[in-house]
Amino acid sequence: MDTLLLQAAIYLGAGVIAVPIAQRLGLGSVLGYLLAGVAIAPILDWVGSDPESVQHFAEFGVVMMLFLVGLELQPRLLWDLRMRLFGLGGLQVALTTAAVALFCLTIGLDWRLAIALGLIFALSSTAIVLQTLGEKGWLRTEGGQSAFSVLLFQDIAVIPMLALMPLLAMPGGESVVADAAAHGPGDTPFSHLPAWAQGLVTLGVVGAIVLGGRYLTRPAFRIIARTGLHELFFSAALFLVIGIAVLMTAVGLSPALGxxxxxxxxxxxxxxxxxxxxxEPFKGLLLGVFFITVGAGMEFDLLAGNPGLIIGLTVALIGVKGLILLGLAFAFRMKGRARWLFTFALAQSGEFGFVLLAFAGGVDVIPADIAGIAGLIVALSMMATPLIMIVFERWVSPRVRRPASPEREEDTIEEEAPVIIAGMGRFGQIVQRLLVMDGYKPVVLDNSAEHIDGLRKFGIQVYYGNAMRPGLLEAAGIARAKLLVVCTDSRDRAVELVHHVKQRYPHVYVIARAASREHVYQLRAAGVDLAIREMFGSSLEAAQRSLVVLGESEARARRKTEAFARHDEESLQQLFEVWDADTDVFDNDAYIDKARSRVVSLAEIMAEDIGNPDDDPDHREDL
Known part of the structure; x- marks a missing residue:
């Protein structure tokens, strides 16, 4: 059997099985890949596969990820990050290196070894952090941008770290040090040149990338796009990334940076x-394989022999880095949630730690036994990152999200109106504006004091308070009101409010904003008179315009859209009759059967419309 095919089947199969399970458990895809690697490690030993050889290939996923991250950052934004990039990133690396080195010195390690370990543990995982921030949508937040700045500085700092390692060689490794000093951190095609010539070549390559990226790639991609061959465009994109990586490696620079x-x-x-x-899919696949190799490469024999020491050092590393990061977050005046996201995201070690460990071992900086322990600490801290982020998301973030005005008392409502609006977001603002333009003056309630203060600057009267608090609705005149419009963002609070009002004031007509079909069912079960899906109307309008663009007449497109809307409303009612609040719709056979039958009936309605073109006035005019 072909060994390459067998390895590919093992790696891909492990990811396909483990990641959905991890996602279902709320652990995230990265931890799923890492656990998959741990699970298949015995199988890889049995088939004679070396995870390290695959890891070198899969590290290209990190390179591609940074290319895609670069595509999302405009040069102006990168310039705006310069203070965080060098100030925040530089301080993080320096302080973490110093803290780890000081600890190593206190336990009796040589100062050169202490500095080397400090540099290795100062790095964080670019792959895991950016993957996690991207999945959660946190990359463009203040905390995400600060974390990205530090990660980018760390990637740049790897180059001087590699150059420094041979100078930290332990006594007895003089021949290795001399050879490493002669060739630099890696033997490149230009290593034989004098230092000044190597510098010129390096500057030339970086300049070529800058000028080519600015002036040559766009015309090249324009020519390729005209061929209409999607696979050719993909090949050109892949060639661009690989070509730049090869050029940067040839001059001894980081391919990820290029x-x-x-x-x-x-x-x-x-x-x-x-x-x-x-x-994006190619990057995700390579990163997945990379994380699997990290999990498969863990030395469990060493961990089993020293579990307390290794786990204790891992926890200590995360704790020390976390304290340093938190201190920097305060020093750079990050606010609330951003401060803690920055701290939790970067507290681990990173994949470049494996690169530095391998190189440091090769030039006699770190002995093999200490390198094995350090490698386990790096791997365990990386595996702990998804769990750390789960702690942040579920327990820390909800508690540190700054309330608009935590001690502000609810406003005293001084008026009554036939209409009460609960929630003044984008949905509620449109309802309020139209009613005001027609002469009504609704009483508007919202529980975001900061948002209310902003609205009042525009002359909009909004009362601060929680509509679910006993007495607030009564003060707003709910007993004499005709209409309540529930526009709150919270699905659960909307259902609770509808149920409360319909139980106590059944005469009040209640219109509620719904986030989905499931939410419509919940609101109807609570007694709502009319549930309006927030995106349904705009989606219908987009679909109607799409039909016109595709060649339908205005009248026929409008008729089809109206038919679809009527059919969908009927479907909502029929599906509500078989909906069960305690059963997931995907496990409700009656619901599924009814939904499938409604799809068939919709197709029949659309076919009938297509078959009657003579009824279209626009069509008759065309004739």
Whole structure:
């Protein structure tokens, strides 16, 4: 059997099985890949597969990820990050290195070894952190941008760290040090050149990437796009990333840094979205394999022999880095949630730690026994990151999210009106504006004091308070009101409010904003008179315009849209009759059967409409 095919089947199969399970348990895809690697480690030993050889290939996923991140960052935004990039990133690396080195010195390690370990543990996982921040939608937040700045600085700092390692060689490794000093951190095609010539070559390559990314790639992609061959465009994108990585490696620089720079230069290109869509799946696959190799490469024999020591050192590393990060977050005046996201996201070690460990071992900086323990600490801290982020998301974030005005008392309502609006977001504002334009003056309630203060600057009267609090609705005149419009963002609070009002004031007509079909069913069960899906109307309008663009007449497109809306409303009622609040719709056979029958009936209605073109006045005019 072909060994390569067997390895591919093992790695891909492990990811396909483990990741959905991890996602279902709320652990995230990264931890799923890591656990998959741990699970298949015995199988890889049995078939004679070396995870390290696959890991070197899969590390290209990190390179591609930084290219895609660069595509999302415009040069102006990168310039805005300069203070965080060098100030925040530089301080984080320096302080963490110093803290780890000081600890190593106190336990009797040589100062050169202490500095080397400090540099290794100062790095964080670019792959895991950016993957997690991207999945959660946190990358563009203040905390996410600060974390990204530090990660980018760390990736840049890997180059001087590699150059420094041979100078930290332990006594007895003089021959290795001399050889490493002669060739630098890696033997490149230009290593034989004098230092000044190597510098010129390096500057030339970086300049070529900058100029090519700015002036040559757009015309090249424009020519390729004209061929209409999607696979050719994908090949060109892949060639661009691989070619830049090869050039940067040839001059001894980080390929990740080069591809990131190219991505930034293409951030304003008209082909940016197509590049992202083409390379995103390939990047995800390589990163998944990379995480699997990290899990499979863990030395469990060493861990079993020293579990307390290794786990204790891992927890200590996370704690020390966390304290340093938190201190920097305060020093750079990050606010609330951003401060803690920054701290929790970067508290682990990173994949470049494996690169530095391998190189440091090769130049006699770190002995093999200490390198094995350090490698386990790096791997365990990386595996702990998804769990740390779960703690942040579920327990820390809800508690540190700054309330608009925590001690502010609810407003005293001084008026009554036939209409009460609960919630003054985008949905509620439109309802309020139309009613006011027609001469009504509704009483508006909202529980975001900061939002209310902003609205009052525009002359909009909004009362601060929780509509569910006993007495607030009564003060607003709910007993004499004709209409309550529930526009709150919270699905559960909307259902609770509808149920409360319909139980005590059944004469009040209640219109509620619904987030989905399921939410419509919940609101109807609570007694709502009319539930309006927040995006249904705009989606219908988009669909109607799509039909016109595709060649339908205005009248026929409008008629089809109206028919669809009527059919959908009927479907909602029929599906509500078989809906069960205690059963997931995907497990409700009656619901599924009814939904399938409604799809068939809709197709029949649309077919009948198509078969009567003579009824279309626009069609008759065309004739």
């Amino acid at each position: 591809t990131f720079l190219a991505g930034v230069l293409l951030a304003e290109s008209e082909y940016r979205h197509e590049l992202v869509s083409d390379l």
